[in-house]
Amino acid sequence: AQSVTQPDIHITVSEGASLELRCNYSYGATPYLFWYVQSPGQGLQLLLKYFSGDTLVQGIKGFEAEFKRSQSSFNLRKPSVHWSDAAEYFCAVRGSSASKIIFGSGTRLSIRP
Amino acid sequence: EAGVVQSPRYKIIEKKQPVAFWCNPISGHNTLYWYRQNLGQGPELLIRYENEEAVDDSQLPKDRFSAERLKGVDSTLKIQPAELGDSAVYLCASSNRDGAEQYFGPGTRLTVT
Numbered sequence: 001a002q003s004v005t006q007p008d009i010h011i012t013v014s015e016g017a018s019l020e021l022r023c024n025y026s027y028g029a030t031p032y033l034f035w036y037v038q039s040p041g042q043g044l045q046l047l048l049k050y051f052s053g054d055t056l057v058q059g060i061k062g063f064e065a066e067f068k069r070s071q072s073s074f075n076l077r078k079p080s081v082h083w084s085d086a087a088e089y090f091c092a093v094r095g096s097s098a099s100k101i102i103f104g105s106g107t108r109l110s111i112r113p
Numbered sequence: 114e115a116g117v118v119q120s121p122r123y124k125i126i127e128k129k130q131p132v133a134f135w136c137n138p139i140s141g142h143n144t145l146y147w148y149r150q151n152l153g154q155g156p157e158l159l160i161r162y163e164n165e166e167a168v169d170d171s172q173l174p175k176d177r178f179s180a181e182r183l184k185g186v187d188s189t190l191k192i193q194p195a196e197l198g199d200s201a202v203y204l205c206a207s208s209n210r211d212g213a214e215q216y217f218g219p220g221t222r223l224t225v226t
Contacts, residue, residue, distance in 0.1 A: 004155075032213065043117070043204060043217035044156070051213065090155050100169060101215065103155030 002027050004093050004104035012110040015083055021076040021107050023091030033074040034092040034101070035065055044090065050074065061085070086111045115139070117218035119205050125224045131193035134221045138186065138207030145182060146215060147190050148204040156204050162188065163210075195225045 003026045013019055025031060032051050036044040048059025055067040065076045074091060091104040118137040126132050138145050143164050148156035159178065161169040164185040173180065177196070182188040192199055202222050206215040 043219045046214060049214065100158055105154050
């Protein structure tokens with residue numbers, strides 16, 4: 001069955017520190033992978049996506065993610081977080097021939113001043 | 114270009130009452146999705162439309178939920194009667210035909226008392 005696991009429910013990092021949010025997926029076919037961010041009271045905004053090619057993908061707001069097929073992972077990283085990065089982050093997966101996206105349960109990011 | 118528009122943004126109703134949510138997708142997007150997001154969880158697909166046709170409604174509780182997308186543009190999601198467990202954020206998203214990237218609206222936060 002298709003699934004996405006985000007093992008960290010809540011993470012707190014200091015402003016200016018580096019960030020890594022973990023995501024593991026289970027999908028039988030070639031996956032398309034996404035990271036979305038959701039600020040309080042807002043919809044989801046796409047940060048980045050991986051379809052094929054270079055396994056290190058760059059996104060908006062200085063985020064990047066690396067696809068590791070051997071580990072079934074797609075971790076999100078940022079070298080230096082800003083207070084405005086505080087939000088909920090969702091990893092998601094879909095098949096290359098399917099439209100249905102499966103979301104993880106999210107990781108809430110708090111920023112320590 | 115306008116994004117996905119949803120209304121109302123917030124709705125509080127008593128149980129057993131009906132409620133309806135409206136969504137206007139991005140112009141030109143043929144595919145429209147309705148998701149439900151429970152507190153602390155990722156969005157879960159309720160129904161997907163390709164133009165006017167509901168192509169995936171397997172997760173829609175059909176005893177109380179209904180949806181329509183007349184003329185293949187705007188869509189309405191209805192709950193009748195609402196139950197306490199329906200309290201959630203209802204998100205609408207749209208994409209172009211291949212569905213690779215979905216754009217989300219701000220959502221409607223429903224509280225059933």
